[in-house]
Amino acid sequence: MIGAGVIGLSIAHELAVAGRDVTVLADADPLETTSAVAGAVWFPYAAERSATVDAMLAVTLERFLAIAADHPAAGIDLRSGVIVERSPEPDRSWTAWVDATEVDASELPVFRLPDGATGLRTTVPLATMSLYLPWLRERCVGLGVRFERRAIDDVDALARAFDVAVVAAGVRSGSLLGDDASVVPIRGQVVRVENPGVTEFVIDDEDPAGLTYVLPRRDCLVLGGTHELGATSLEPDPATEAAILERCARLVPAVAGQRIVSRGVGLRPGRERLRVEEVPGRALRTIAAYGHGGSGMTLSWGTAERVAALLA
Ligand SMILES: Cc1cc2nc3c(=O)[nH]c(=O)nc-3n(C[C@H](O)[C@H](O)[C@H](O)COP(=O)(O)OP(=O)(O)OC[C@H]3O[C@@H](n4cnc5c(N)ncnc54)[C@H](O)[C@@H]3O)c2cc1C
Numbered sequence: 001m002i003g004a005g006v007i008g009l010s011i012a013h014e015l016a017v018a019g020r021d022v023t024v025l026a027d028a029d030p031l032e033t034t035s036a037v038a039g040a041v042w043f044p045y046a047a048e049r050s051a052t053v054d055a056m057l058a059v060t061l062e063r064f065l066a067i068a069a070d071h072p073a074a075g076i077d078l079r080s081g082v083i084v085e086r087s088p089e090p091d092r093s094w095t096a097w098v099d100a101t102e103v104d105a106s107e108l109p110v111f112r113l114p115d116g117a118t119g120l121r122t123t124v125p126l127a128t129m130s131l132y133l134p135w136l137r138e139r140c141v142g143l144g145v146r147f148e149r150r151a152i153d154d155v156d157a158l159a160r161a162f163d164v165a166v167v168a169a170g171v172r173s174g175s176l177l178g179d180d181a182s183v184v185p186i187r188g189q190v191v192r193v194e195n196p197g198v199t200e201f202v203i204d205d206e207d208p209a210g211l212t213y214v215l216p217r218r219d220c221l222v223l224g225g226t227h228e229l230g231a232t233s234l235e236p237d238p239a240t241e242a243a244i245l246e247r248c249a250r251l252v253p254a255v256a257g258q259r260i261v262s263r264g265v266g267l268r269p270g271r272e273r274l275r276v277e278e279v280p281g282r283a284l285r286t287i288a289a290y291g292h293g294g295s296g297m298t299l300s301w302g303t304a305e306r307v308a309a310l311l312a
């Protein structure tokens with residue numbers, strides 16, 4: 001297993017549950033990955049949509065509902081919140097899996113919706129990744145999964161020690177396999193502030209000034225964001241941060257002036273199609289599991305089940 005982000009950990013978990021002997025090789029620990037930067041709300045965004053992928057959305061939702069109910073320490077909460085709608089025909093396909101009701105500005109005292117916009121109120125799982133990723137790692141360890149901090153530059157060379165390689169290396173997966181130039185980084189920047197008491201999330205991905213969201217995690221408010229196709233800098237940009245703070249304060253006035261706790265930048269693994277399949281012609285059996293774009297958390301358990309099925 002190459003990768004200790006949300007995809008690698010979820011797959012490692014499923015394979016270990018299926019009785020496989022699993023070693024996770026990764027050059028960054030879970031809390032240093034793109035996955036740790038994610039908001040992280042269950043919501044399809046910037047990733048393939050198809051019948052196959054939609055089935056993964058549903059599987060993942062079910063799993064998060066069960067984790068939220070059975071494992072409070074995992075950091076998964078069911079959060080109510082609002083998806084802002086500005087366009088005349090917004091994409092509501094996600095309401096196939098969760099209830100949603102239309103609300104207007106008068107029903108949202110905490111939020112200040114843009115003129116003419118309405119909202120859909122819904123309840124979905126939201127992960128405090130600083131808790132969830134370590135929790136998931138520990139679950140894996142409990143199932144016998146081994147972790148090695150190690151950079152891999154040749155997947156085929158793993159044939160000397162392993163029967164199967166699963167490549168869940170996020171944005172670097174294509175170059176690691178060497179046969180796929182179609183993975184494009186989609187840079188995302190967030191700033192985390194102290195929470196003044198906001199309990200609901202709000203997402204406005206149709207803001208012409210930029211993707212805007214306020215997500216209450218257990219330990220802070222995550223304010224975002226950006227969607228920068230092809231950008232690769234992992235340094236937080238101060239001007240971008242100022243713009244995020246300004247947009248978020250316009251949407252949720254209570255966040256203005258809150259103390260900044262930390263900052264984050266991640267490179268979403270953008271790809272037109274999600275790649276979860278066997279890779280032919282390798283020195284050992286190799287499964288690709290990457291290309292989740294802005295939906296890695298949202299598709300994680302569905303991806304893991306699919307990889308486990310491929311290897312059954
Ligand atoms: C700002 C932001 C907000 C987001 N919000 C959400 C959200 O609300 N909901 C949602 O579902 N998704 C969200 N996402 C998207 C989500 O974070 C990604 O889809 C997800 O993190 C991808 O997970 P991954 O495990 O594939 O990759 P990563 O988390 O990047 O993990 C890759 C792993 O592979 C390892 N690796 C890579 N190359 C090598 C190598 N050569 N050798 C050894 N190890 C290697 C790394 O060390 C790491 O452990 C967001 C992303 C960003 C940036």
